[in-house]
Amino acid sequence: MEKYTLSVLVENHAGVLSRVVGLFTRRGFNIHQLSVGPTVDENISRITIEVKGDVYMVEQVSKQLSKIMEVIKIKTLKDQEMVKRGLVLVKIKSHPKNRGEIIEIANVFRANVVDISPTTITAEVTGSDQKLDAFLKMVESYGIEEIARTGMTALERGANTLKLDK
Amino acid sequence: MTGADLAVIALESNGVKTIFGYPGAANAPFIESISHSSIDYVLSRNEQGAAHMASGYARVKRCAGVCTATSGPGATNLITAIATAYMDSIPMIAITGQVNRKLIGKDAFQEVDIIGSTLPFTKHSYLVKDVNEILRIVNEAFHIATTGRPGPVLIDFPMDVLKDEYKGGGGDEINLRGYKLRGRANEAQIKKVAEALKIAKKPILLAGGGVCCSGAVKEIRELTKKTGIPVLSTMMGLGVIPTDDDAFYGMIGSHGAKRANIIFNRSDLVIAMGTRLGDRSVANIKGLEGADKLIHIDIDPAEIGKNMQPYIPVVGDIKDVTKQLIPMLEGWTAPGEWKAEADELRERFTSKFEAADSGFVSPKYFLRRLSEITKSEVYLTTEVGQNQLWCANNFTIKTPEGFLTSGGFGTMGYGLPAAIGASKAQSEKPVIAVMGDGSFQMDLPELGTMRQYHIPVKMVLFKNDRLGMVHEHQYLFYNSNYQMVDIEGGSPDFAKLVDAYGIKSMTISENSQVDDAIRAMLADKESYMLIINVSPYEPTGESLNEENIKYIKKEA
Numbered sequence: 001m002e003k004y005t006l007s008v009l010v011e012n013h014a015g016v017l018s019r020v021v022g023l024f025t026r027r028g029f030n031i032h033q034l035s036v037g038p039t040v041d042e043n044i045s046r047i048t049i050e051v052k053g054d055v056y057m058v059e060q061v062s063k064q065l066s067k068i069m070e071v072i073k074i075k076t077l078k079d080q081e082m083v084k085r086g087l088v089l090v091k092i093k094s095h096p097k098n099r100g101e102i103i104e105i106a107n108v109f110r111a112n113v114v115d116i117s118p119t120t121i122t123a124e125v126t127g128s129d130q131k132l133d134a135f136l137k138m139v140e141s142y143g144i145e146e147i148a149r150t151g152m153t154a155l156e157r158g159a160n161t162l163k164l165d166k
Numbered sequence: 167m168t169g170a171d172l173a174v175i176a177l178e179s180n181g182v183k184t185i186f187g188y189p190g191a192a193n194a195p196f197i198e199s200i201s202h203s204s205i206d207y208v209l210s211r212n213e214q215g216a217a218h219m220a221s222g223y224a225r226v227k228r229c230a231g232v233c234t235a236t237s238g239p240g241a242t243n244l245i246t247a248i249a250t251a252y253m254d255s256i257p258m259i260a261i262t263g264q265v266n267r268k269l270i271g272k273d274a275f276q277e278v279d280i281i282g283s284t285l286p287f288t289k290h291s292y293l294v295k296d297v298n299e300i301l302r303i304v305n306e307a308f309h310i311a312t313t314g315r316p317g318p319v320l321i322d323f324p325m326d327v328l329k330d331e332y333k334g335g336g337g338d339e340i341n342l343r344g345y346k347l348r349g350r351a352n353e354a355q356i357k358k359v360a361e362a363l364k365i366a367k368k369p370i371l372l373a374g375g376g377v378c379c380s381g382a383v384k385e386i387r388e389l390t391k392k393t394g395i396p397v398l399s400t401m402m403g404l405g406v407i408p409t410d411d412d413a414f415y416g417m418i419g420s421h422g423a424k425r426a427n428i429i430f431n432r433s434d435l436v437i438a439m440g441t442r443l444g445d446r447s448v449a450n451i452k453g454l455e456g457a458d459k460l461i462h463i464d465i466d467p468a469e470i471g472k473n474m475q476p477y478i479p480v481v482g483d484i485k486d487v488t489k490q491l492i493p494m495l496e497g498w499t500a501p502g503e504w505k506a507e508a509d510e511l512r513e514r515f516t517s518k519f520e521a522a523d524s525g526f527v528s529p530k531y532f533l534r535r536l537s538e539i540t541k542s543e544v545y546l547t548t549e550v551g552q553n554q555l556w557c558a559n560n561f562t563i564k565t566p567e568g569f570l571t572s573g574g575f576g577t578m579g580y581g582l583p584a585a586i587g588a589s590k591a592q593s594e595k596p597v598i599a600v601m602g603d604g605s606f607q608m609d610l611p612e613l614g615t616m617r618q619y620h621i622p623v624k625m626v627l628f629k630n631d632r633l634g635m636v637h638e639h640q641y642l643f644y645n646s647n648y649q650m651v652d653i654e655g656g657s658p659d660f661a662k663l664v665d666a667y668g669i670k671s672m673t674i675s676e677n678s679q680v681d682d683a684i685r686a687m688l689a690d691k692e693s694y695m696l697i698i699n700v701s702p703y704e705p706t707g708e709s710l711n712e713e714n715i716k717y718i719k720k721e722a
């Protein structure tokens with residue numbers, strides 16, 4: 001099984017996300033990660049979906065998604081063709097003695113420390129899945145209280161954009 | 167003018183003449199507006215019936231059928247019929263009432279999220295939030311339902327939107343940039359099809375329901391006439407070539423004709439047109455993938471590679487593809503040796519008529535006589551089960567519109583209301599509903615609809631006192647442990663039952679009575695029921711699997 005990233009432009013209507021997600025459930029496809037947000041055109045949103053599967057499955061996912069009326073455009077991106085980023089907020093157990101140590105690790109990962117309490121440090125990291133995993137692994141031994149992690153979002157490298165057909 | 171008035175005007179401008187439906191508070195404003203319009207309505211006895219009627223109407227009239235139901239239970243009663251239409255790619259518009267906008271999400275009386283409930287089996291759906299959207303939405307709904315691969319579209323109207331005053335504005339223009347309709351099919355791909363055909367030793371054409379959706383019957387017939395390529399079909403493709411034509415070798419699949427499955431397996435090139443190669447169709451088929459054997463042509467790109475990987479995929483409308491293909495094949499004809507082989511198989515495996523045990527009619531014999539006497543100049547609907555497969559394999563089907571059956575969903579209760587719809591759609595040919603005694607009881611209240619509107623459906627009831635198809639299944643796979651399949655104890659006296667509706671009937675139990683009974687039924691101007699006693703051990707048919715054809719009569 002490989003990972004594929006689909007970049008999908010959809011009409012910014014109520015209910016579109018449930019059509020997209022519902023299709024995955026109904027057809028037995030798995031969403032690995034998903035993120036949604038607005039685009040420069042306020043009428044259009046971009047959904048970035050990461051799926052795990054084989055070529056056959058990704059082709060089916062893409063063809064089935066195309067049939068949804070509100071799906072305007074789809075592109076399947078390969079790893080080397082795109083910049084892909086996710087964000088994780090992590091609340092790490094901490095006390096005054098190890099605070100410095102944790103902040104040092106955060107610095108190496110260019111993570112931001114966004115909150116501190118007497119017993120915790122909250123850090124924010126953005127990057128590839130591997131980077132986020134590596135950071136979490138480094139701070140795991142201190143004890144992780146809580147994690148909030150977004151789905152990956154992605155853009156194609158170079159000058160290409162996901163344009164609407166005129 | 168109200169929103170409801172506007173919706174009705176939009177329906178009229180989309181050519182709607184008849185609506186099938188059932189009322190309630192939420193769609194009451196809509197029904198009120200229909201009464202002031204040129205549109206005629208038919209009141210069903212259950213919303214499911216209304217939607218099957220719309221579906222039958224759509225198939226015969228080749229347009230979108232329209233049905234309506236109220237919110238909540240009215241809307242959920244439509245569901246089975248919407249799914250049935252979706253699976254067979256039937257254009258349909260379902261109009262549901264919804265609670266007032268402000269009450270949506272509050273679990274109001276008779277509120278249900280019908281859009282959410284039908285999401286997996288509608289081509290598209292709309293919740294109308296503003297009167298100004300009505301014209302555009304109705305126009306879009308018809309466009310979506312009838313173009314590309316057809317299918318059902320649902321429009322959910324909150325009651326207050328229907329009652330709102332429309333002051334003009336909003337526009338009626340379709341705005342669907344996400345709707346990807348296919349243009350002309352790729353010529354280079356079609357050339358590959360022609361090249362593949364020219365070197366094939368044993369080519370066949372497999373016609374599915376898509377050929378009918380595309381309106382390509384004429385073109386396919388021209389293609390087969392010019393090339394002599396043997397044709398097989400799926401259940402939905404029956405009639406693309408008349409089933410008694412020399413070029414036609416039968417329906418494939420787990421309940422298809424044995425000869426057709428053998429020919430399919432022996433072929434070295436399959437041109438599958440407008441079929442999703444569903445599991446019931448290709449259950450017995452070996453070696454389709456991998457080998458350079460399968461060419462798949464369909465308007466829906468998602469069908470290609472979904473169930474089987476073809477070696478030449480062609481995305482396009484069958485009519486367009488066939489029109490392009492015909493000149494490329496000028497002068498080519500299918501290899502004579504192959505045709506001789508196929509003819510020999512057809513000869514060998516066409517089942518000879520067998521007499522029924524005394525006290526029973528052979529349904530196969532009955533259906534053959536029915537085609538002969540009517541010359542198949544009828545619309546035939548079926549229910550689901552043995553009755554359906556007896557029809558598919560024994561009734562001569564001349565055109566795909568002439569045979570209305572629930573192929574993809576296998577919905578018991580489809581045939582009777584679909585026949586009512588078919589009858590409303592035209593009055594040139596008689597409509598015959600062939601039914602099992604189990605299926606008939608699913609939608610039998612629609613006899614009331616038939617009566618009320620004097621819709622002259624001819625009903626043929628195969629009474630085997632069993633849910634025959636499942637009974638046979640239990641014989642084959644559950645060691646004859648017959649459970650939940652015997653309906654004998656509770657079956658009504660069908661003659662008395664239809665009599666209570668003022669419908670005449672005749673009951674027969676011997677093959678010798680068949681001709682007279684058919685003639686009597688056809689001679690009557692009104693609806694009529696022929697009750698035909700059939701053995702509960704009558705086999706469905708032949709299957710590729712030798713084991714399956716030994717259903718011993720009178721085993722009990």
Ligand SMILES: Cc1ncc(C[n+]2csc(CCOP(=O)(O)OP(=O)(O)O)c2C)c(N)n1
Pocket residue numbers: 549550551552553554576577578579601602603604605606628630632633634635636
């Ligand atoms: C709504 C629905 N429920 C259950 C089934 C499963 N099923 C398929 S055929 C069949 C028996 C049909 O009995 P009948 O209408 O008497 O037809 P017969 O096979 O006896 O001709 C059943 C229960 C179905 N297809 N549809």
Ligand SMILES: [Mg+2]
Pocket residue numbers: 602603604628629630631632633634
């Ligand atoms: Mg029966």
